[in-house]
Amino acid sequence: MKRKQLLEIINLASFIFEEKQYNTFMKYIYSKEYTSARLYLDAIIDKMDLILDRLEFLDDNDVLLLQYKKADILMDMVVELIIVNDREPRKRKQVSTAT
Numbered sequence: 001m002k003r004k005q006l007l008e009i010i011n012l013a014s015f016i017f018e019e020k021q022y023n024t025f026m027k028y029i030y031s032k033e034y035t036s037a038r039l040y041l042d043a044i045i046d047k048m049d050l051i052l053d054r055l056e057f058l059d060d061n062d063v064l065l066l067q068y069k070k071a072d073i074l075m076d077m078v079v080e081l082i083i084v085n086d087r088e089p090r091k092r093k094q095v096s097t098a099t
Helices: 003-016 019-030 034-054 062-087
Strands: none
Touching (some): 034 062
């Protein structure tokens, strides 16, 4: 992952998540567990969906709406990391055979 990409992920995640959620999400990113990061983010987005549905008639949901939009951007970035990670050749363990 490129430094610029990491900085953008950090910026988006710090806006979207509370501290504990941020730490969990970034742990997945730093350890390259991108699928776990995607699943975690997906659960957060689902919660945001429910909250936004309930607040549909209120005018004071601008911050949550902005978080939701940024979460969608972050999801795209994580999915891209998963795709790029899957394209990279995997290191194969060399198996020695005894004859």
